[in-house]
Amino acid sequence: MIKPKSAYSDPGKIGKIERHIIVVWVDNEAGVLARIAGLFSGRGYNIESLAVAEVDKKKHISRITIVTEGTPQVIEQINLQLKKLVPVHKVADFKRGEKDILFRELALFKILGNSKKLEKVKKICKKFNPVILDKTNKSAVIQVTALRAEIDKLALDLKSLGLISTSRTGAVAMTKGPKIFN
C-alpha cells in the first residue's frame, strides 16, 4: 500500500488495479465520442483501447468498447459517470478474464519477403484465423483476430520475418450463450 501523500488528493484506500472492458451504447450524434473521451481525460481515467461503430442504422446507436484500468472505486466511478451522459443508453462492464465474455482484437500485418518466408508467417499465425488480404511477389498483408496479448506476441515474433507495418483495432466484446447485455 502506497502511503498517502496528501489529504485532498489522497486516493483513499488503494485497491488492486483491475483491467475492465466497458461497453457503452450511445446515440450516434456529433461530438458523442468527444464526450466519452473527454470524460476519461478530464477525470484522469485511462483509455487503453477504443472501438466504435454504429450498430443500429435505424436508431443510430453506436456501440463503444473501451478497455481501461483502475481500482474498483475508479471503475465504479467510470460506470456511474458514463451513465449520467445524456446520449448514453446503457453501460456494461466486464472484468478482464471473466469467463462468460468473448474479447477479440483484429490486426493487419504487412510482411516483406518471398513465399518461403510467408509460409513461415502463416504457420505462426495459424491459430489466429489468418487471412491473406493482399499478396505480391515481394509482400503480403495478413489479417488475424486474437486477444491483445496474443497479437502483442505475434508482432514480436514476426519482426524477424519481415514485418514492416502493423495496424490494430481496439478490443470488441460479446457475451457467450444466448444472453445479451442488459
Added chain:
Amino acid sequence: MPKLLSGAEIVFKALEDQKVEYIFGYPGGAVLPIYDELKNHKSIKHILARHEQGAGHSAEGYARSSGKPGVLLVTSGPGATNAVTALTDAYMDSVPLVCISGQVPTHLIGTDAFQECDTTGITRPCTKHNWLVKDVNNLSKILHLAFEVATTGRPGPVLVDIPKDIQFKKGKYKFFKNTLKKKLNGKVAHKISNNELDKFINLIKKSSKPIFYTGGGVINSGPEASKYLRELVSLTGFPITSTLQGLGAYPGDDPQFLGMLGMHGTYEANNAMHDCDLMINIGARFDDRITGKVDEFSPGSKKIHIDIDPSSIGKNIKVDLAIVSDVTQFLKSLIKRFKEKNKNFVSSNKQKTSKWWQQIEKWREKKSLNFINSDKIIKPQHAVQRLYELTKKQDTFITTEVGQHQMWAAQHYKFNKPNRWMTSGGLGTMGYGLPAAIGVQIANPGKLVVDIAGEASVLMTMQEMSTAVQYRLPIKIFILNNEYMGMVRQWQELLHEKNYSESYTAALPDFVKLAESYGCVGIRAKTPNELDKKIEEMINIDKPVIFDCVVDKAENCFPMIPSGKPHNQMILGPEEEEEISDEGKILV
C-alpha cells in the same frame, strides 16, 4: 400545415412555454436575430449585463433564490468564452442554467470565422449537456430538452449553440414535454423501498452518537425538503451540521444546529463528525473541504448517504447505506415510516444520546467562532455580526464573493430559510457575489439583498454595478475592505513564511467615489462606533449601495482545519498556529 416560425421566434416561443420571465445577456453579431425578436415578447424581460460572466452569475443568483432555471443569452466567440466561468460555477454547485449562445452561420463553422469558437467543445466539460443546432426543425425539441436536462436529477447548466442562419430559417415549432423518457443521472426515478427505510431507521435506533450532515441537495430539492428536514431532526433529537451550500435548510440559531462543518467549520461540528458512530449525509457530497484527511475521516462511524446523483455516492468516502433519491421524496417517506413505529422516539432515546450531547456541549464551550474584538478598529467578524443583528428581522438574501469574508459570513450570519444564501462553493469564483445579487434582487423585488464582499473579489465584476443602477436594483455591496486578498494572505502567513507575494492591492479605488460615479450611494465605516449607524443608513437607502467597511488588515479566519489534518485537529486561533507539514503545503 402548422405555421412556420423563424429560429429566433422559436427560441422565444420555447422560452414562453417554459414560463421564462427574465433572461440575462449581452448582444453581439451572432445573436442579433434573437435580440431583434425580443421586442415582440412582452412577457420576457431582458437584463443587460456588462460582461457575460456577470450575466451568468446573475442567472445563477436568480436560479438559486427562486428555484427556477436561470436563462443566459450570449453571442458567439468571446460571448461564449466569457460565460464559461459562470457555467463551470453552476456545474460545480448544481445550479440549473440554460445558456443560449449565438454561433457563426453553419457554412462558416470550421473556417476560423470572425468571433467563431468551438463553443460546444469548450463547454462540454462544464455543462450537463450541450447542443449545436444544425437544423431549425430540431430547435424546439432541443430547447425543451435543454430545460429538462438542466432542472431534473442533479441540476446543472446546459448550453444550446445556435448558428446565425438557423436563427433566420423557418421551421416547425412544437412544445415537447418530458422528452427525456430515459432515466436521468443513470437511474430511473427511484422508488424508495420499505426495506431501505427500515435499514435507515435501524441504524438510527442503534446509534448513541449520531449526527446529521446536510448539504446543498436539501436546498435544491425545494423548500419542502427543508420542512421535512426540520421535522426529522426534531423527531430524532439528533445534532445537525451543514455544509456551506446547505446553510438555511435548518435554522442557524436552533440549539440542535452545531454550525457549519469543514475547513472553517465550528469546533463542535467537526469534532462531532470525527467522533460520531452514525453519520447521516443528506444531499452533500463528501467534498474535500469537508472531509479533510480522507483516511482519518470519521473513523468509527457507520455512514448513510442520500443523494440524487449516483456518481456522488462512494466517490470520496465509502458508505454503509446508500440511497439514490430526491431529498424531499426520501424524507417524506422516511418520516411517515418512522412515525408509524416510533411515536415516542425522542423521549425514549434521550438517555442514549445524552452523553453525546454532553460531549457536544463541552466542545461548544470552546466557542470556536470567538474573536478578540476591538473598539478602535472594525473586526470583520464583528461587522458580519452587526449586519446580521440589524437585518435579521427582515427577510434578507445574502450573496458573497470568495475568500475570508465568505467564511466569516458563513460562520456569523445565521440563516433560517432555504434559498437565502448564495455563494460560490465548488468553483470558488471571486466576483460571483455582485452579479449574483443582481439576479437575486430581480427574483425577489422589495427584499433586502446584501453581497458580503471582499474588496479584491468585488473588483473582478464591479462593472455590474452599472446593471444594478440601470434596472434600479437596490442591492447592497458590503465590502469588508482589508486591502489584501485576505485568504491568500492568510495562507501565505501560515504556509509560506509570511511572504505576502502579490496579495496586497496597492492602488484600490475610493469605493465611495466609485459608487457615486456609477450613480449609486457610497458609504464608508472606519470605526466600530459608527458601524451600526452606517449599516442602518445602508439598509434604509432604496438604491444600490457600495459600503466600504474598513476592517483589520491582519485578521485571520479561524477556526481552521489545516491542510492535511483530520477533523479533530483544528486550529482555534492565532495562538495555536503551528508549522504545516510539507505534505500539507501542496494542498489547496
